Amino acid sequence: MEEKLDKVRINEFIEAIMKVARGDYSVQIEMTEENNHLDALACGINMMVDDIRVIQETRLENERINLLNVQLQKAKDVAEESERLKSAFLANMSHEIRTPMNGILGFAELLKEPGLTGDEQREYVSIIQKSGLRMLNIINDIVSISKVESGQMEVTISQTDLNVQIEYIYKFFKPEAEQLGLNFFYKKALNAKAAIVKTDREKIYAILTNLVKNALKFTSAGSIELGYQMKDNYIEFFVCDTGIGIPKEQQQIIFERFRQGSESLNRNYEGAGLGLSISKAYVEMLGGRIWVESDPGKGSTFYFTIPLNAISEEPQVNVNDKKIMHENDQLHLKVPVLKILIAEDDSASARLLSMSVKIFGSDVMMASTGFDAIDACRNNQNIDLVLMDIKMPDMDGYEATRQIRQFNKDLIIIAQTAYSLKGDREKALAAGCNDYISKPIDRILLMNLINKYFN
Secondary structure, three states, X not given: OHHHHHHHHHHHHHHHHHHHHOOOOXXXXXXXXOOOHHHHHHHHHHHHHHHHHHHHHHHHHHHHHHHHHHHHHHXXXXXXXXXXXXXXXXXXXXXXXXHHHHHHHHHHHHOOOOOOOHHHHXXXXXXXXXXXXXXXXXXXXXXXXXXXXXXXXXXXXXXXXXXXXXHHHHHHHHHHHHHOOOEEEEEOOOOOOOOEEEXXXXXXXXXXXXXXXXXXXXXXXXXXXXXXEEEOOEEEEEEEEOOOOOOHHHOOHHHOOOOOOOOOOOOOOOOOOOHHHHHHHHHHHOOOOEXXXXXXXXXXXXEEEEEOOEOOOOOOOOOOOHHXXXXXXXXXXXXXXXXXXXXXXXXHHHHHHHHHOHHHXXXXXXXXXXXXXXXXXXXXXXXXXEEXXXXXXXXXXXXXXXXXOOOOOOOEEEEEEOOOOOOHHHHHHHHOOOEEEEOOOOHHHHHHHHHHHHO
8 A cells, every 4th residue: 555655656756847847846745744755755856846946037037137238238329329420410510500601601791891893792692692502401401300200291292293303303403413524314204194193292302302412412423314214003213323332331321310421520521411311201201112222433323112193184283383483484474563561570581572572563561560560451451462470579470460361351461481390381371371481482482472362
């Protein structure tokens, strides 16, 4: 009988050991009151299991701690790299903003010098204008990337003629390419009717403009080609150059924010390094992707795709498109004669607006506050157009417009403002404005907008 009981307990021991082997460390063998050699063995097995459990728990804890350390180190590395990139970016921004400011302020001061020849004056004015455009490009890039990061950027789908866009960009940059001694080509893959698709025209224009600017910046000899081609159910755009090329290890990071092909202080190329980051964001917003193929010393080709959303309707003219009217077209327009009120508290902006609208007549009134604008409209019922600044002292343009609408529903009011984030246009329209234009104001765009309502 005793031998039989011994076999039962030995089987129990074996089963306990098998559970431990399978990873079950909760096993404990019950002791008897006999205190024989089998109880001693059971006690030994229990102690062994306890030791294994402690060792296993310690190992798991060490693994968890090691994993946390790896994760913390990665987070630390990412934070340090981000801080380094931001520091490099801010240093570059300071340089890129101060450099054109130096040109603007310096040559503006030189224009005050007596005895300047006409050629000298034209040269100084040209430098001021180029410096201003350079700084505006930097500011636009900063605003654009901020809009993307904060979710303020919207996609506006409309009928878009790809051939017109390609030709326009080609004609716009061709003089600069020729000045640099570069051959500039373009390629269209679709006929006039098939080239009309539904997409965001302004974002396509911005992407292509960024890519062509980069090609011009980094190509000292050879050629640049711009175009697109059909691929299954999408359109593939390309900008190909024979420039300096991009090393393999940099071909991915150039699309990241704060990154450039070269971040050193002795790099030879101006720019904020945001153009490709903005382009990538726009492409992805449109449902496509962007990439580069490059061979250092031989050139680069940037590609991006958009879905093919073809339409059969004839293209419609958009009055907000700068390409509708150029300065040379002004003589062919039937220009209306208007009485215009400019509500603007900044004297330089007011002067610029008055000069920009003089083609519509010399009867221009000024108001520097919202209260003044309301009084002018109430006392001059023959005013045709108000160019309403939004940020003014005492009363802003929104409230001034709302009060004007209480006694004049038909007056054309166009908001002109330095605010250009998501929702600002909608705020202006909700306040009663007929339309909206953002600063810095493009004179041709403003003329197109006025002609929308009066021609």
